[in-house]
Amino acid sequence: AQSVAQPEDQVNVAEGNPLTVKCTYSVSGNPYLFWYVQYPNRGLQFLLKYITGDNLVKGSYGFEAEFNKSQTSFHLKKPSALVSDSALYFCAVRDTAFYNQGGKLIFGQGTELSVKP
């Protein structure tokens, strides 16, 4: 079965330190991978995506993600965390079982990032 796992419910980081939010996936075929962020009382906002090409993908707000095919991972990273990065982060993968239609996403359960001053 196709799935996405975010192994950490919460990640705590001090401001200025690097952060990593982990994501692993299981899909058949080539994965299309996405990261979203949700601030309190808001909808999900798109951060970045991997479709093909370079394994290191750069996105909004200084975030980047590293695609690792052998480890089936797509970890979200930022070199220097800000207090304003505190939010709920979701990893998602395109459901390849619906290849001919496309667009359908499978989401992880989310990771709460807390950045302390």
Next chain:
Amino acid sequence: DADVTQTPRNRITKTGKRIMLECSQTKGHDRMYWYRQDPGLGLRLIYYSFDVKDINKGEISDGYSVSRQAQAKFSLSLESAIPNQTALYFCATSGGYNEQFFGPGTRLTVL
């Protein structure tokens, strides 16, 4: 104006009532989706539509129905609301294989 809007933003209702949540988008996308979000469970797909004549069930469609009135409008109905349908509901749109764009959400409470 927001690209994806949802109404209402908050709704409190009673068990057994019929509820409709509405979604409109100005992005010109063909694909639209309804999700519910519950703490610790992430987002789960309720229904999705790849064009006006195409409606598909997601992983948790029981107790819900949808209507795609136009390319820009996709409504979710709870025919007879029950307390375990209390959740945050999101509408989203996408163009093809690209990222989805989400509305601000509707917080629904069923008493």
